[in-house]
């Protein structure tokens with residue numbers, strides 16, 4: 001059953017920018033779908049539409065917005081709150097009682113391996129740790145659908161691979177449906193069950209690649225010939241859509 | 244031998260760097276971010292430059308008093324020790340102790356400035372909150388706030404006296420007029436400083452306006468609010484002295500002491516009053532700087548290092 005369905009989505013911004021043209025696809029439960037595409041092709045726009053932050057000018061979205069997880073490009077931690085208080089924020093905004101909130105936060109912090117840093121303020125965390133805190137905050141909602149907007153774009157490669165492993169483990173443990181955006185082909189192939197290629201603006205889905213590797217995927221997979229072949233095919237496809 | 248062991252130690256500490264995201268590498272970050280005074284630095288090392296300049300200025304003052312000015316004109320700039328002995332510790336022409344005149348005036352001025360500042364904060368924050376909630380209110384209020392700021396306070400003082408008399412209230416009104424603008428502008432700027440993605444986060448949880456204001460906009464704005472507060476507090480002191488200078492009724496404040504000492508040519512008292520006025524301004528500035536650091540220092544690092 002689809003956890004998220006886009007049906008003929010089109011987005012024309014008030015200034016006339018046509019960001020997305022006729023996007024139709026769906027993400028099932030237990031699916032990890034990644035969208036790659038040239039920058040400015042409307043990927044973020046697509047996620048904002050999925051989350052309800054933006055109303056499309058045409059088309060329909062089917063999604064359960066009550067329990068939606070959204071991981072932003074920057075960690076978006078509130079600098080005046082400690083890690084624990086940041087992780088508790090979403091539950092707090094939903095009026096979850098303090099004791100339950102605290103339990104959810106403890107659990108989520110453990111899931112991303114931030115134990116021991118609960119009392120730290122964001123300014124004393126590295127970029128990777130901030131992203132993990134941000135991930136933990138989203139996980140407190142136990143979201144069946146998770147949207148990721150280039151979440152690991154700002155961290156160095158080793159940290160990124162670390163975060164990829166962790167996200168993948170969470171995906172397996174939690175079984176959420178993920179819609180992930182990245183400009184890293186290697187990240188896309190490593191994480192996903194499916195990779196969608198989006199064309200330059202106005203963005204539309206022009207190709208789709210199924211990723212056959214079984215989970216859990218190990219970091220060495222990145223050096224597998226089959227992995228390289230698939231990455232190459234996607235890369236070639238992407239070059240085709242760059243104008 | 245110690246030297247030979249050095250490379251091994253370096254190798255061990257560098258190891259966590261292989262995984263920059265590991266807890267070991269991250270755990271040291273908080274220390275790195277707190278600029279520590281180099282070992283062996285005392286308050287003296289920090290304090291001597293301003294103390295030296297202060298000493299030079301006092302020396303220059305003596306030079307002006309005894310070298311530049313002749314006997315007849317020495318009253319224009321009495322020497323520092325005379326400011327202490329006659330200005331602070333002497334008696335006025337009426338036979339009152341100067342120190343008691345000055346302290347009463349200081350208390351009076353500080354009270355007026357404090358009342359004015361509190362009113363400014365209440366009015367300013369309410370205005371800024373309203374402006375932050377509606378672009379129409381912002382557009383409506385802003386030009387008038389700028390007009391109030393742009394009008395020289397001396398142009399308004401006669402009008403204020405004309406309307407409200409010459410006792411306490413008009414003095415407070417001068418304080419409010421002069422200190423309101425920085426509070427409004429800085430608070431508004433602060434409330435609007437939260438990033439869009441943070442607002443998105445609250446929108447996704449259907450946060451109410453009040454929750455958004457209380458848990459996002461207001462805390463995000465605190466550093467700017469305190470910056471405004473510090474400016475306004477200084478201005479409020481100026482307002483209290485200016486108001487007092489022009490509105491003579493009731494207990495005299497520092498403005499009246501300045502005025503009377505000038506017209507009686509009691510130059511030692513005049514200098515003493517100027518020094519006290521200056522000290523009040525400095526204390527207020529330091530206090531609000533300290534308060535701001537107390538409230539936001541644990542998460543906010545000001546770019547200007549204050």
Ligand SMILES: Nc1ncnc2c1ncn2[C@@H]1O[C@H](COP(=O)(O)OP(=O)(O)O)[C@@H](O)[C@H]1O
Nearest residue numbers: 013015017019038039040041042043044045046
């Ligand atoms: N609020 C907006 N108003 C007008 N144009 C916008 C707005 N937001 C984004 N755009 C434009 O829409 C296009 C797609 O943006 P975006 O979805 O952020 O791209 P991506 O995330 O793929 O880099 C870009 O050309 C961008 O400049």
Ligand SMILES: [Mg+2]
Nearest residue numbers: 043044045150
């Ligand atoms: Mg984007």
